[in-house]
Amino acid sequence: MERDIYTDDHEQYRETVREFLAREVVPHxxxxxxxxxxxxxxxxxAAKHGVYGLQIPEAYGGAGEPDYRFRMVAAEEIAKAHALSFALTVSLQDDLVLHYLLDLTTEEQRRRWLPGFVTGELIGALAMTEPGTGSDLQGIATHARRDGEDWILNGQKTFISSGIMADLVVVAARTDPDAGSKGFSLFVVERDMPGFTRGRKLDKIGLPAQDTAELFFTDVRIPAGNLLGTEGRGLQHLMSHLPRERLGIAVKAIANCRAVFEETRRYCFERKAFGQSIGDFQHVRFELAEMATEIDVAQAYVDRSVLAFNAGTLSAVDAAKGKWYVSELQNRVMDRCVQLHGGYGYMAEYPVARAFVDTRIQTIYGGTTAIMKEIIGRDLAR
Structure with missing residues (x-):
C-alpha cells in the first residue's frame, strides 16, 4: 500500500540514516x-548524524525538529538493518528520557544536561519499575525525604533499560506517604552520586546487547536542582508522558513487522521444495497475504497516530490501542515468519530467529497488553 506520510526531506533523511547504519552499526x-x-x-x-535527539532545541545545540516522522524513518531503517538492541537504546533516548527532559526541566537544567545529549556524550534511563512493582505505579516503594534543601533517596529499581550505561537516570520516588497519588516526585540521579550503585546486568532471552540492570539507591543525596518537574506530581508526569512511549513502541513494532515480513517473502520465493518455490504453494501465499494485509492496516493506524502526535492530539487511549494491537501483531508475524522459514527460522544466524526473541518484550514493557485494554475499557465505561 502506498503511503503519503513522508516528504522529500524525510526521504533524504532516510538516506542519511541508512548510510550511517551501514557504516557504524551493521558491521559491529x-x-x-x-x-x-x-x-x-x-x-x-549517531547523535552527530541526527539519528536521535533531533527534537532538542537549537539553543542547546540541537536541530529543534519536533516532527515525529523523522523518528519513524529512523525506526524503519534500523528495523531493516535488524539492529534491534541498538533500536531500543535510541528509542529510550528519544521517546522516554528526552521527552521528560524537554518537558519538565528548568532553563538551568536544560543548559546543564541537553548539550550532552546533542553530542551523544550523555545517555539517559528512566527508572520506574521495582522488584515488587510493575504496572502499578502507586506501589512504588523507593522514597525520598527532605534534608535541608536536598533530598535523601533510598530504594531499588529493576528491569531498567540502559541502566548500566546511563549517565542520568530519571527516578520515580515516593515523597509523601500520606498524599496518595500526589505523593510522588521525579529526580535526576547522576552517574557519580555517592550511594547510587548498579547491580548485575540482567540476562534476558532477547536484545542481549541492550543492557538492562538493577539499580540501588542508598542515602543518595539529591540536590534540590535535580528535582524534575513539580514536587508531588511525579505520578501525573509519568502518566502524561506514557502516550509518546507507547507510540514509540508501536512505531518500532510495525517497522519490525514489515522488515521481517519482507525477509520472509523473499525467502519464500527463493526456497525450493517439491520442484517449485514454496511461495507458489497456496497455503504459503495465503499466509503471506494475511500478514501483508494486517501490516498495511496496522500501518495506517500508526501513521495516523504519528500525525496526531505531531498535532498534539494523540490521546492516551489511542496510544494504548496502537501499543497493544501492533505489539501483539508483531508477535504473531514473528511466529508465522519463523514457521515459514522452517528449520532455518530456528537458526540464530537468520534475522527472523533473532527477531522472534528480541521482540517478545514489546507486549510487556511500556504497559502490558492487559493494562492497555484496561485503559481503553475504562474510557469506554466512562
Missing amino acids: HARWEADRWIDRAVFAE
Missing part, C-alpha cells in the same frame, strides 16, 4: 550481541 552489531554491550562511541556518531 553481531559483536555487540555476543559481548552483550553496545560500543559507547556509536551514540556520539
